Amino acid sequence: MSFRIEELQSAYLRYKTFMSRNPRGHHERFIFPFFAGSYFSYRKVDVLRVVVIANSISSNPKYVDVGCGYGDFLFQIRQFIPNAIGIEQDGSIFYIFHKPKPAFIYSSYEDWYNLGPFDLSFIGWMQPGVDFRESVSGITKCVITTFDAGGQCGIMGGCEYEEFGFQKLAWWRTPSWIDVNYELMNSFYTSPLKSDEKKMNFLAGLRSAHNFWYVYTKPEIADRVRECLRDWVMKEKEEGIHFKQRFGFESVLDECGFHYMETLESLSSRGNQLWQVEFD
């Protein structure tokens, strides 16, 4: 864990103060992601895509979320894969804040290895420099990793799995909490800016989205998983699944201009459309 206990406690006090002021709905998710949300800003369609991928590997998939924190994303996955588990190396985060530690979140490498092998290992936002690709690769058939181009992987750790015998099948782009946080700060928490429409429009044009979701599998299941995801993505669009199935907090993403399939002008060509799945 890269945060010290005192840092976490101080952040938690600020979080409590923020909440006592009755903030607008769901803002806390994107201002205090560790306590109230996730470091990646997902929608229900992301959860459903991950579930479709897991189910394409097995009818009863073994799923692990590595570095799951308090388990915000894992809780959503468990609505569909009830046996999904999480690994969070720092079990003390639960005890410090008197949160019950769910039985399906484990804290040791030993648990991780004993509970594997897994059909799908999900690796949400991980601190720069943390690199357990080799360990993950040995006990999983599929890796879905979200990485933040603004600060994670590529620096000391890594997010690519080709060198560990995996094939990259597909990827899509979403905002990270920090992208949403900037928009919230500009629109709601920086009063001089709010009255300056020109400045607000200028800043909106700079809007970016740094979070990439990469799907890797072992070669022997690559074709099957790719086809299932392709079929699902077609269904997602044709049946308007995004409009039918949403989390309440998605309204904040819309409000901040990070709509489903929004094209961000500040990004260069391929992959500049949010949530658009690109196949490799």
Ligand SMILES: C[S@@+](CC[C@H](N)C(=O)[O-])C[C@H]1O[C@@H](n2cnc3c(N)ncnc32)[C@H](O)[C@@H]1O
């Ligand atoms: C930035 S948080 C992300 C939490 C969650 N995945 C999310 O996106 O909101 C990274 C978490 O990974 C945990 N972590 C770091 N290295 C780990 C490891 N080797 N095994 C398990 N968890 C680890 C940290 O303790 C921390 O809670």
